[in-house]
Amino acid sequence: MLNILTxxxxxxxxxxxxxxxxxxxxxxxxxxxxxxxxxxEFRLVLRANFVKSRxxxxxxxxxxDLFFNRAGENEDNAPDSETEHIVALLDQELRQRxxxxxxxxxxxxxxxxxxxxxxxxxxxxxxxxxxxxxxxAQRFFKSNMGQLSNKLxxxxxxxxxxxxxxxxxxxxxxxxxxxxxxxxxxxxxxRALDLVTREPGEINNLKEQAAVSAPSNDLVSxxxxxxxxxxxxxxxxxVIERLVRKLKDRASRRFAVxxxxxxxIKKTLRNSGKYQGVPLDIVFKNKPPRKxxxxxxxxVSGSVWSGARFMLTLLYSLxxxxxxxxxxVFVADLVEVTDLFDSLPINHAIDRALGQETINRDLPTDxxxxxxxxxxxxxxxxxxxxxxxxxxxxxxxFLNPQANILAQMREHCRRIIWLTPEHARTWTTGDCxxxxxxxxxxxxxxxxxxxxxxxxxRELVV
Amino acid sequence: xxxxxxxxxxxxxxxxxxxxxxxxxxxANYIASREISTVVFLALATDKPILxxxxxxxxxxxxxxxxxxxxxxxxxxxxxxEGLDEAKALxxxxxxxxxxxxxxxxxxxxxxxKDADTLSIAxxxxxxxxxxxxxxxxxxPRPLLQAILSPEPVVLLIDEVDKSDPEFEAFxxxxxxDFQVTIPEIGTxxxxxxxxxxxxxxxxxxxxxxxxxxxxxxYIDYPTKEREMxxxxxxLPGIDQDLAVQxxxxxxxxxxxxxKKKPCISETLDWARALMALNAKALTPxxxxxxxxxxxxxxxxxxLARRAINEIIG
Numbered sequence: 001m002l003n004i005l006t007x008x009x010x011x012x013x014x015x016x017x018x019x020x021x022x023x024x025x026x027x028x029x030x031x032x033x034x035x036x037x038x039x040x041e042f043r044l045v046l047r048a049n050f051v052k053s054r055x056x057x058x059x060x061x062x063x064x065d066l067f068f069n070r071a072g073e074n075e076d077n078a079p080d081s082e083t084e085h086i087v088a089l090l091d092q093e094l095r096q097r098x099x100x101x102x103x104x105x106x107x108x109x110x111x112x113x114x115x116x117x118x119x120x121x122x123x124x125x126x127x128x129x130x131x132x133x134x135x136x137a138q139r140f141f142k143s144n145m146g147q148l149s150n151k152l153x154x155x156x157x158x159x160x161x162x163x164x165x166x167x168x169x170x171x172x173x174x175x176x177x178x179x180x181x182x183x184x185x186x187x188x189x190x191r192a193l194d195l196v197t198r199e200p201g202e203i204n205n206l207k208e209q210a211a212v213s214a215p216s217n218d219l220v221s222x223x224x225x226x227x228x229x230x231x232x233x234x235x236x237x238x239v240i241e242r243l244v245r246k247l248k249d250r251a252s253r254r255f256a257v258x259x260x261x262x263x264x265i266k267k268t269l270r271n272s273g274k275y276q277g278v279p280l281d282i283v284f285k286n287k288p289p290r291k292x293x294x295x296x297x298x299x300v301s302g303s304v305w306s307g308a309r310f311m312l313t314l315l316y317s318l319x320x321x322x323x324x325x326x327x328x329v330f331v332a333d334l335v336e337v338t339d340l341f342d343s344l345p346i347n348h349a350i351d352r353a354l355g356q357e358t359i360n361r362d363l364p365t366d367x368x369x370x371x372x373x374x375x376x377x378x379x380x381x382x383x384x385x386x387x388x389x390x391x392x393x394x395x396x397x398f399l400n401p402q403a404n405i406l407a408q409m410r411e412h413c414r415r416i417i418w419l420t421p422e423h424a425r426t427w428t429t430g431d432c433x434x435x436x437x438x439x440x441x442x443x444x445x446x447x448x449x450x451x452x453x454x455x456x457x458r459e460l461v462v
Numbered sequence: 463x464x465x466x467x468x469x470x471x472x473x474x475x476x477x478x479x480x481x482x483x484x485x486x487x488x489x490a491n492y493i494a495s496r497e498i499s500t501v502v503f504l505a506l507a508t509d510k511p512i513l514x515x516x517x518x519x520x521x522x523x524x525x526x527x528x529x530x531x532x533x534x535x536x537x538x539x540x541x542x543x544e545g546l547d548e549a550k551a552l553x554x555x556x557x558x559x560x561x562x563x564x565x566x567x568x569x570x571x572x573x574x575x576k577d578a579d580t581l582s583i584a585x586x587x588x589x590x591x592x593x594x595x596x597x598x599x600x601x602x603p604r605p606l607l608q609a610i611l612s613p614e615p616v617v618l619l620i621d622e623v624d625k626s627d628p629e630f631e632a633f634x635x636x637x638x639x640d641f642q643v644t645i646p647e648i649g650t651x652x653x654x655x656x657x658x659x660x661x662x663x664x665x666x667x668x669x670x671x672x673x674x675x676x677x678x679x680x681y682i683d684y685p686t687k688e689r690e691m692x693x694x695x696x697x698l699p700g701i702d703q704d705l706a707v708q709x710x711x712x713x714x715x716x717x718x719x720x721x722k723k724k725p726c727i728s729e730t731l732d733w734a735r736a737l738m739a740l741n742a743k744a745l746t747p748x749x750x751x752x753x754x755x756x757x758x759x760x761x762x763x764x765x766l767a768r769r770a771i772n773e774i775i776g
Binding site for chain 1: 479500628
């Protein structure tokens with residue numbers, strides 16, 4: 001039993017589920033307490049111990065089914081001894097070939113044979129590496145063919161293995177035996193093929209905020225940000241100024257809460273002098289609530305540009321409500337613009353940050369490269385107190401979105417909030433990759449006009 | 463393979479298998495799914511904390527109350543929020559009491575240092591008496607310390623742990639693995655009894671791996687139709703059978719809409735109570751429209767549901 005358990009734990013780890021030895025020990029203890037013959041309880045015990053968040057449950061179920069329930073293998077399957085015989089033949093053949101010419105050795109072939117022998121660990125490990133493989137940094141001619149070409153070669157190997165098995169079975173067995181054996185192997189290889197083509201996603205119970213009110217053209221604050229004329233942009237500044245003042249007032253009340261935290265001994269003793277040394281007037285150390293630090297990454301291409309403009313204005317106008325604000329803009333390259341805001345007045349800084357001299361806006365948007373660049377140079381800016389705000393439509397020109405980098409970023413920060421100017425119904429259209437990023441965000445909001453943006457900033461500050 | 467568990471305290475309620483937990487929770491007015499009762503059973507049997515995740519209003523806090531009721535234990539609840547520190551959660555020195563005592567025993571201090579020749583000797587003597595002022599007498603235990611020092615075992619509910627700061631999460635680690643607390647001036651306080659710990663989280667932020675590793679995980683989702691029906695029948699025995707069926711169907715369909723906040727179990731119960739008060743025998747578009755604001759808490763959600771009224775009634 002323990003062997004099966006550790007084997008399963010290894011498979012879970014290969015699929016990026018963090019299962020520690022302590023959890024395997026706990027699971028073993030727990031299995032001793034329940035009815036092992038009950039498949040539901042068995043699954044529940046393993047799930048309660050190996051999966052520690054809702055997001056990983058889909059992954060766990062997938063591996064569990066793969067490991068324990070050999071789905072698709074029904075009663076008229078070939079007996080185990082015959083399948084083992086064929087697998088042994090294949091294994092032997094592979095070994096001989098490797099001994100003759102070690103340069104031709106392909107670990108994937110061995111992984112497939114192991115998979116047929118009910119040991120999926122090797123294959124799962126390799127496939128997971130392939131699914132999460134990153135595109136090398138590309139500059140001019142971008143492609144996302146790396147993963148696809150790898151998948152294709154594995155699929156061809158599976159096909160070749162299938163025909164080799166058919167030949168072997170025909171040579172060794174005849175009649176009904178041969179047919180059921182072929183069926184068993186076809187089923188197993190189909191499952192391997194399924195693993196190659198489809199990786200289970202995460203269930204993410206994130207807070208999804210739809211656009212509360214539909215944008216209209218009547219009021220300047222309800223007009224879609226992308227449709228604003230230069231005149232309206234300047235009108236907007238007055239609206240924003242009013243909002244900033246209001247929010248500052250509310251925030252200052254919040255930060256001025258007194259009588260919290262530990263007693264200030266020095267001041268209490270000093271005050272006690274007035275009452276002949278009796279400490280009647282107790283002074284507390286004033287402990288304001290923690291201010292969050294913000295990292296904002298804004299897509300400044302095309303339609304998202306105006307949203308980025310207003311969000312940066314709001315964040316920097318309210319900078320005293322945050323511990324620190326770091327901001328980045330990107331199209332294909334990622335550029336840090338925090339320094340501009342530190343040295344220039346807000347409006348000048350925004351013009352400079354969005355100007356052609358800071359960032360080349362003629363290149364196609366590439367979220368994958370942006371995330372890669374951020375991870376290389378700025379991962380240290382994220383910590384458990386940072387809220388990461390990404391403003392963008394997630395349209396990545398069919399280039400690899402590399403959403404697994406966002407998953408790594410999630411582990412380093414407190415929250416990830418994604419703001420998109422598009423309505424949820426267009427998230428699955430064209431080159432929009434929001435659905436891939438969504439799995440790793442804590443919150444995703446549609447921000448189409450100034451009202452939506454103001455609602456968001458209000459929640460962030462107060 | 464049901465092993466009989468040894469009672470940890472004489473007279474304490476002890477469950478020997480999952481079914482007993484299920485029945486025990488039912489007696490405490492909590493209809494538990496198989497998953498919930500299995501996890502609770504395992505946690506009770508091995509003294510592991512349970513980390514409960516799930517959307518708001520599916521009965522996470524209620525489960526802790528039901529566990530306390532069926533085990534006949536006291537429930538100690540710690541509500542977490544941003545800025546919660548160890549002074550609020552673990553223990554606090556009673557400074558005011560310490561100061562008052564200092565004033566009152568001033569004369570006694572004078573006798574201690576009366577025949578001291580130098581200042582340093584006087585300070586030495588006062589320092590040797592320091593323990594008198596940093597003793598348990600001046601400690602005010604907060605929920606976490608209360609839970610492990612209680613002579614009777616308790617159920618400790620740490621509610622909405624995701625709202626607390628990462629620093630506070632670090633404090634919890636020692637408590638959750640060894641059920642002990644270290645107070646720098648006094649030393650490590652060992653547990654008198656081991657509490658059953660339940661932590662709830664709304665997934666506002668991710669908990670650290672270290673915390674998750676120490677717990678058994680339980681995800682409670684919105685209940686299935688059958689379970690919700692059982693809950694409604696148990697809480698409102700007088701409800702008309704046909705109305706209950708219609709109500710549960712309608713709630714399930716409302717949850718499928720694209721809402722800002724989906725209705726939870728307590729809202730289903732409130733709705734049922736409202737319909738019973740109105741003497742409604744069946745759901746009609748009018749009764750639903752009139753009572754929709756009990757189920758949905760946002761204007762936009764109510765508007766959306768009104769538009770889909772025919773789908774909701776089915």
